[in-house]
Amino acid sequence: MQRSLLQNKQVAIIGGGPVGLLLAVLLQQRGASVKVYERDAGPEARISGGTLDIHLDLGQPALAAAGLLEAFYQLARPTAMRLADERGQVLLEEPVDEATAYDRPEIDRADLRCLLLSGLAAGTVEWGQHFQALEKLPGNRFLLRFAGQPDQVADVVVGANGGRSRVRPYVTDTVPEYTGSFIIQGQIPAGAAKQLAFGALVSQGNLLARAEGKMLFVHTRADGTLNYYVSFRQPADWLSQRGLPADQPAQVVALLAEELSGWAPLYHEAFQATTEFALLPMHRLPPTPNRLVTEAITLIGDAAHVMPPFAGVGVNIGLLDALHLADNLTKGQFATVEAAIEAYERTMCDYASQAQAGTAQAELDMHSDLGTVELMAANHPD
Known part of the structure; x- marks a missing residue:
């Protein structure tokens, strides 16, 4: 692991969703010692929610960096779209276009989890771990506490545990x-x-x-x-x-x-x-550099910048987080872990803020009084 800031350090990722798992894959491939702590009972635990579309310019480069893009294409599928009105009448059909079929293909959440787990060494994910709290230890280490499970120790902590993250209050006082x-x-x-x-x-x-x-x-x-x-x-x-x-x-x-x-x-x-x-x-959650600490702890994905699904970019921005943070920690650009994290957070705040602005506008548009056809005409005047 040449020039990596993580030499002889233990990384703890709290949360085994797509974003946390991708970060683990990227760091482990680059020689880091990583553990993921996930509250689900096991890899077969049921995941609720619809499919995820992974964008060509956002999530897909992150998967490519982990060497998982081709396997992703085998699991994902281009999806047609219909627009309808309240009467059930189809207003517009958008069939799959072969030229752009894999620009935003859909994948089931369980399939994406399996794909990312396939890139990790056995035992990397500790299942049934419900994070409760952390404490600072001498020597710039962290004690992690889990409900009904033994405490764990880490040098670097990454909160990837969603919009209700219990890691977030240790990083920022900003709330959703x-x-x-x-x-x-x-x-x-x-x-x-x-x-x-x-x-x-x-x-x-x-x-x-x-x-x-x-x-x-x-x-x-x-x-x-x-x-x-x-x-x-x-x-x-x-x-x-x-x-x-x-x-x-x-x-x-x-x-x-x-x-x-x-x-x-x-x-x-x-x-x-x-x-x-x-x-x-x-x-x-507006992404903000308003940190409470200057230590080796940070947030990625919804823990850092939860947003509604109206623009379909949330998981993509999270996968981008994982890529940027992994690069900063392993490519020798920074003198310390803390400096690498600070630079990641500055960059993340910029692109996540742009994504949130687009999401906020989409949310207003989707709930406007304009009908679907009128809304499309307003957004696509040509």
Whole structure:
């Protein structure tokens, strides 16, 4: 590991999502001693949510740096898109274009996890580790505490544990802010989806439907399972006032019937066929260099700059984080780990801020009163 700042150091990555795993792959390939601590029980643990599109100019270069891009292409798939209205009428179809098919291909979250794990040595990921706290030790080391598990010690700590990161308060006092949008996430099993008019509308691709400031977006997984997101604007205290439990599907279906009362029956049939829901208030964490410490600890991915999914760039920016941080720590450009981290954070704040600005505009556009056709015309006047 020539000129690496990580010689004889132990790196702890808190969080085994795509971003944390990619950082581990990159560092391990360059000779670093790395451990990933993930709260999921094991690699087969179920991962909720729709597919991820990995962009040619963002996430794909990071995968290429890890030597995983060709394997990614074998698992990912180009996906067609349909735009529809609240009546279930198709307004526009965007078929797969062979020339750009792999500019933003989709991959199931579980498949991406398997791909990244394949690049790691056995035992790199410690499963069932729910991070609780850390303490500074003499000699510039950190003591990591986990619920019901032995303490661990590390020289470098990276928080990659999502928008609710428990590592973040040790780095910055900036906290996520509610954006004003609320998402109800649902999942329809493949077998049920095939029997629905809604499944025919989605047509094994992605679907975007909008009307009166409400939005529905649908992903199709590789096995035909449909994951969808219904998004609308609500005040911050809306959920607590409603007292809506995600584990009471009938109540969630009733809410969707109320919120989307003017939408066609095929949409409501899909809601009724949903086997599970998640209630997700959207938050944004402005990336900031407002550090509380000048030590060997930092954040990547949603832990550093959580943003809503309306522009589809969150995981891509996180993968870019992993690449920049790995390069800074291993390519001999900096005298100390702390200097490498500081430079990474400055660069990250610049590109993540741009991504958040684009996401914020997309969020406003998606919830505007303009219909989908009018919105597209406004954004593409030519």
